[in-house]
Amino acid sequence: MENNDILKLLPYSPPFLFVDELLEVTEDRVVGNYLFSRDLDFYQGHFTDFPVTPGVILTECCAQIGLVCLGIFLLEAYISENKDSNISVGLSSSDMDFYHPVLPGEKVTVTSEKVYFRFNKLKCRVKMHNSTGKLVCKGVISGMLKLQEIE
Amino acid sequence: MNEERYHQLRDIIQIYLPEDVSVTDISKESHFTNELNINSAHLVDIVLDVEDAFDIMLENEDMEQMQTVGDALDIIETKLAKK
Numbered sequence: 001m002e003n004n005d006i007l008k009l010l011p012y013s014p015p016f017l018f019v020d021e022l023l024e025v026t027e028d029r030v031v032g033n034y035l036f037s038r039d040l041d042f043y044q045g046h047f048t049d050f051p052v053t054p055g056v057i058l059t060e061c062c063a064q065i066g067l068v069c070l071g072i073f074l075l076e077a078y079i080s081e082n083k084d085s086n087i088s089v090g091l092s093s094s095d096m097d098f099y100h101p102v103l104p105g106e107k108v109t110v111t112s113e114k115v116y117f118r119f120n121k122l123k124c125r126v127k128m129h130n131s132t133g134k135l136v137c138k139g140v141i142s143g144m145l146k147l148q149e150i151e
Numbered sequence: 152m153n154e155e156r157y158h159q160l161r162d163i164i165q166i167y168l169p170e171d172v173s174v175t176d177i178s179k180e181s182h183f184t185n186e187l188n189i190n191s192a193h194l195v196d197i198v199l200d201v202e203d204a205f206d207i208m209l210e211n212e213d214m215e216q217m218q219t220v221g222d223a224l225d226i227i228e229t230k231l232a233k234k
Contacts, residue, residue, distance in 0.1 A: 090191075090192075092190065092191070092192030092193075093192065116199075118195060118198075118199065119194075119195045119198060119211065119214050120191075120195070121191075121192050121195040121196075142192055143192075144191055144192055144195075
């Protein structure tokens with residue numbers, strides 16, 4: 001599966017798609033990036049007169065790249081067998097620590113390492129760095145990934 | 152039914168109980184998701200802990216059958232008997 005094919009299978013679209021590009025995908029690891037463009041809606045209110053990317057959005061970005069993209073890659077065999085299926089995703093837990101703010105216009109890189117994928121549960125250790133290589137946040141994210149048949 | 156195994160299993164389940172469910176609510180008839188309010192992700196955690204504690208491996212079919220605490224005990228007994 002090509003990296004672009006994974007992006008096409010993502011169940012998200014703007015304004016809630018936080019993946020631009022996947023740089024590396026293996027059974028155990030995924031690296032991807034996203035540019036937080038200045039015109040994203042939430043900057044108008046977070047915070048008033050002082051735009052900073054919300055931590056929940058950084059967590060979401062880590063989850064979309066680190067958990068969902070990796071999950072699609074891991075489910076590849078099933079996806080190609082069942083063409084009429086859709087991936088369904090449920091975040092089950094996230095435990096994140098934040099170190100550095102992400103301002104409008106910054107590009108971030110997310111690296112995720114698989115802890116395990118069993119019984120549809122994918123658990124990953126994720127890290128986000130900014131373009132200067134500074135650690136933005138890191139943590140552990142888990143989710144349930146299933147294929148659903150399209151009716 | 153082996154009481155020691157039941158207690159061992161109960162200790163594992165206890166870790167994943169939500170705050171509104173107490174360990175005394177656990178019985179062999181308890182349904183993991185409907186009665187003990189354990190979500191599907193924590194059910195996987197329970198299975199992984201059970202595998203470590205009893206040194207067994209569970210398959211997807213076992214997971215599907217594991218609705219109640221009693222089901223889990225049956226699966227553990229079957230797997231241990233096959234060892």
